[in-house]
Amino acid sequence: MENKFKESLLDKNTLSVTWELVPGRGANEKAQEVAITSAEQAAKGGRVHALTITDNPGGNPAILADNLGMEILNLGIEPLVHFTCKDKNRNQMESQLYALDRANVRNLLVMTGDYPVSGFQGRPKPVFDLDPINTLQLISEMNKGLEIQGMKGPIFQKPSDFFAGAAVSPFKAAEAEQMVQYYKMKKKIAGGAQFLVCQLGYDARKFHEVLQFLKVNNYDIPVVGNIYILPFGAARIMNQNQLPGCVVTDKLLAELDAEKGAPDKGVGARMLRAAKMYAIMKGMGFAGVHIGGHNIKYEQVEYIIDQGEDLSKNWQDYIREFDYPQPNGFYYFEKDEKTGLNTDRPANRANLPLDAPVNLGYSMMRNMHALMFTPNKKLFPVMRSFYHAAEGKKKREKRLHALEHIAKVVMLDCKDCGDCAMLDIAYLCPMSQCPKNQRNGACGGSFNGWCEVYPNEKKCIWVRAYARLKKYGEEANIDVPPVPPANWDLYQTSSWSNFYLGKDHSAPILGIKRPESKVPQTKK
Numbered sequence: 001m002e003n004k005f006k007e008s009l010l011d012k013n014t015l016s017v018t019w020e021l022v023p024g025r026g027a028n029e030k031a032q033e034v035a036i037t038s039a040e041q042a043a044k045g046g047r048v049h050a051l052t053i054t055d056n057p058g059g060n061p062a063i064l065a066d067n068l069g070m071e072i073l074n075l076g077i078e079p080l081v082h083f084t085c086k087d088k089n090r091n092q093m094e095s096q097l098y099a100l101d102r103a104n105v106r107n108l109l110v111m112t113g114d115y116p117v118s119g120f121q122g123r124p125k126p127v128f129d130l131d132p133i134n135t136l137q138l139i140s141e142m143n144k145g146l147e148i149q150g151m152k153g154p155i156f157q158k159p160s161d162f163f164a165g166a167a168v169s170p171f172k173a174a175e176a177e178q179m180v181q182y183y184k185m186k187k188k189i190a191g192g193a194q195f196l197v198c199q200l201g202y203d204a205r206k207f208h209e210v211l212q213f214l215k216v217n218n219y220d221i222p223v224v225g226n227i228y229i230l231p232f233g234a235a236r237i238m239n240q241n242q243l244p245g246c247v248v249t250d251k252l253l254a255e256l257d258a259e260k261g262a263p264d265k266g267v268g269a270r271m272l273r274a275a276k277m278y279a280i281m282k283g284m285g286f287a288g289v290h291i292g293g294h295n296i297k298y299e300q301v302e303y304i305i306d307q308g309e310d311l312s313k314n315w316q317d318y319i320r321e322f323d324y325p326q327p328n329g330f331y332y333f334e335k336d337e338k339t340g341l342n343t344d345r346p347a348n349r350a351n352l353p354l355d356a357p358v359n360l361g362y363s364m365m366r367n368m369h370a371l372m373f374t375p376n377k378k379l380f381p382v383m384r385s386f387y388h389a390a391e392g393k394k395k396r397e398k399r400l401h402a403l404e405h406i407a408k409v410v411m412l413d414c415k416d417c418g419d420c421a422m423l424d425i426a427y428l429c430p431m432s433q434c435p436k437n438q439r440n441g442a443c444g445g446s447f448n449g450w451c452e453v454y455p456n457e458k459k460c461i462w463v464r465a466y467a468r469l470k471k472y473g474e475e476a477n478i479d480v481p482p483v484p485p486a487n488w489d490l491y492q493t494s495s496w497s498n499f500y501l502g503k504d505h506s507a508p509i510l511g512i513k514r515p516e517s518k519v520p521q522t523k524k
Contacts, residue, residue: 005050005078005107006163009195009222009287016288018080019301020052025062032063036071041298043077047305050107055082059117066096069105079105084113089129097142101160108164109197110135112443114244115435115453132166133191133440133482139164140192166193169444170210171201171247173326176355176466177446180478182213184441187482189221197224197290199444201247204322208284208341209332216344222287227277229270229293232256244445244452249324271303276318278308283315355449356459356467365427375510384500388515391501401494418490419504424483426465433461439483
């Protein structure tokens with residue numbers, strides 16, 4: 001079957017258009033009927049290449065996006081299903097992907113997802129078993145024909161045909177926040193992302209920055225710009241950081257406040273703003289645009305397309321209207337004063353202040369790592385032999401594990417997952433200190449360096465990790481291949497033993513092999 005969304009996004013002569021539907025909670029409520037009616041109009045209109053369907057947005061329960069995607073596909077238009085990691089473990093994800101594949105729902109936007117906030121009789125338990133990178137790796141393997149172990153050897157399933165993309169936010173104010181977003185974006189591409197969709201923001205330099213970053217780093221991947229038709233009420237919520245990842249500055253909020261006093265309550269102004277964003281994104285070279293907004297009608301989507309196409313002839317004239325920098329905001333590139341956008345010269349980050357404090361404990365951990373945890377150096381061979389000698393001796397293993405656990409709980413708030421990722425995150429534990437357990441980089445919800453779930457209380461651990469590494473000129477240590485998900489076979493076992501004996505995820509990364517068997521060979 002042809003995939004019109006995929007074809008439009010890969011066609012250099014077409015600006016692909018997606019329209020976001022938010023069906024909400026319930027099965028047969030008004031929200032679902034409105035979504036289907038909108039889908040019918042879009043299918044008949046022929047101007048929209050795909051309809052995106054949200055997955056429990058805001059961390060609240062809603063109808064499963066998959067089912068509406070199947071209905072929409074039957075109407076003759078491609079669905080783009082949001083596929084988030086917050087509510088499902090890896091087996092449930094795989095099951096969901098099988099169902100989507102069987103129904104020919106192929107377009108996926110893979111995201112971490114908002115932290116769950118409400119549900120039946122209280123806040124639901126967050127899952128976050130796989131992150132978007134691990135999920136993209138699973139999808140890539142399914143597209144090749146997933147290999148599973150059978151009784152008589154490997155079995156390969158029939159290849160799927162998913163077209164999966166990932167999200168990225170260029171709208172971060174702090175250097176550390178922005179850099180870890182770009183490092184994670186590279187991991188998403190390595191994991192199999194076939195397109196990228198930008199988070200919500202209104203700064204033209206930041207639109208351009210993500211394209212420029214990809215170009216400078218020799219990535220050829222289609223990028224979809226985000227156009228949210230912004231009323232004052234939604235803008236005020238975003239300005240107060242109540243919708244994580246969405247950036248509306250004080251300057252933009254003031255303009256919207258003035259616009260709502262017009263006879264049409266600002267509708268005309270925000271529609272024209274959206275059309276200008278369409279024009280700018282087309283002019284910059286985005287492969288597509290994603291149109292969203294509360295209670296948006298299909299006629300308004302057509303207006304944005306028609307007006308945006310007309311304005312795109314002079315798109316550079318509107319750049320100055322989208323000058324919404326964040327206070328002391330970081331930009332990856334130096335500014336091009338002539339265009340108001342970016343040059344291809346990265347800004348000098350060396351002398352910028354750290355975005356999080358670095359305490360003495362980190363220096364101590366570095367010294368401890370160099371002494372004990374660097375393969376084949378100093379005490380590593382001794383510790384490896386020590387744990388190898390204890391292997392299989394239950395009482396000795398238990399005592400060693402208890403001593404390790406006490407030390408790591410006191411120093412590092414260890415959760416005893418047994419598959420330790422602290423070596424990957426500058427000795428910060430993602431299982432205890434990141435609410436979303438992110439092992440490959442920050443989610444998109446942080447704001448000014450603060451964690452999405454604990455704003456103004458806890459710094460994002462990836463911001464802290466970047467600051468720690470930058471102090472020693474090692475921030476590029478984050479720019480590494482994807483880290484595997486936690487192996488729950490190792491839960492509540494000794495992470496030191498698993499590390500030294502080549503059982504955890506570090507083994508293939510660091511080249512740590514399992515020791516040879518202690519059982520002596522029988523002489524013939």
